[in-house]
Amino acid sequence: MVVDPLPHHSSAVAPLLPVPQGAYVVPATVTTFGDRPAPFLSLIIPTYQEAANIAPLVQALTQLLDPVLPNDYELIVVDDNSPDHTWEHAQQVAAQFPVQVMRRIDERGLSTAVIRGWQAARGSVLGVIDADLQHPPETLIQLLSEIRRGADLSVASRHVIGGGVSDWSLARRILSRGAQMLGLVILPEVVSRVSDPMSGYFLVRRGAIADIPLSPVGYKILIEVLGRGQVRWIGECGYVFQERQEGDSKVSRQHYWDYLLHLWRLRWARWQGGRLLRFGTVGFSGVFVDMAVFYLLRGVLGWGLTRSAVLSAEVAIINNFLWNDRWTFGDISRRQTRRRQMIKRFLKFNVVCLLGLLLNVTIINILFNGFGVNAYVAKLLAIAAVTLWNFWFNLKLSWRVTDKD
Ligand code: GDD
């Protein structure tokens, strides 16, 4: 128990936790106050209009966790300035239970609330549970045992043995499964890793998401953890999603659009879309350098065609390498700063680009001579194909993250 409960008669309410600012990055290490050790588990309870649910939930959680994690867990309510003053109800509960309360004024949203809670948390295992008792607290015991067995992530799932939903309407079932299908199409390698990617009830090791910039949208915090975290081993525990007793679900049409946007952002990030755009921009600039040097050598100095073409191509490759090394792959090359490493990257870049040049000429000949494609269209298609080839092989070969020496 991290926060010593004040005696019942105390009228003081627990102070609010400061809201972390800036990027959504969970720190790898936490600052412990004084001699109190950091707790094992930090469970975040995101709330919006849950005044009637907070006390019953906290009581159920503490009854469950006190025997299994005595003095070794913390509950953090993250409220988004609810009109029903949920945060005040939580502060009153905090007078008797190990609860800390955060009230966000300027930000709103389930996923970002959970991350702000994780940023303020001090446990080595971070979790999230809904405030409305639809997520049965007792499932926590199984989630904890999965983590103790070595899982990086343990997810309460409605779609494994022991799982299910109470009497959901057919429409809600179809919507939920439809959202899951969509996720499997756009992000198969992420969404297929769990049976219930829509779950908002799970525990994750701090190390699996620490120091990684997260940028969730809407409700689905789990796909953000799966999409950007380093999660090797996943445990799943079946649970039955309960009927809400008090208050209403906040899920709205907007959340479905948020979900689509979230899938797309993760897809772009995992394709390294931003990096590919930068690589293409550098390659495009290289075309101008190549043409300018070719004109200088051949047009002004009168050098032979092949010599001018090869030298101008090499000058363009050097130009592209320098830009890519500083801009496109800067986050990687800044970790490999020794001269030897840079020379190695440059030589590999050259090899990939020269092979790319061969591929370029081959594609143009096949399209032009084999299929009668217009020469300029063939050239453009060849440039597009070779750009992807150069990007992929340079990412995997020249700017390898695992490069040791
Ligand atoms: N801080 C904060 N800000 N909390 C929010 C917000 C918000 O904008 N919106 C919702 N919450 C809280 C609610 O107070 C509740 O504790 C929890 O997030 C879930 O909200 P509900 O509105 O009850 O969602 P649901 O029951 O329809 O769906 C839940 O369960 C599904 C199955 O696990 C959500 O957790 C879904 O993400 C999840 O897929």
Ligand code: MN
């Ligand atoms: Mn709910």
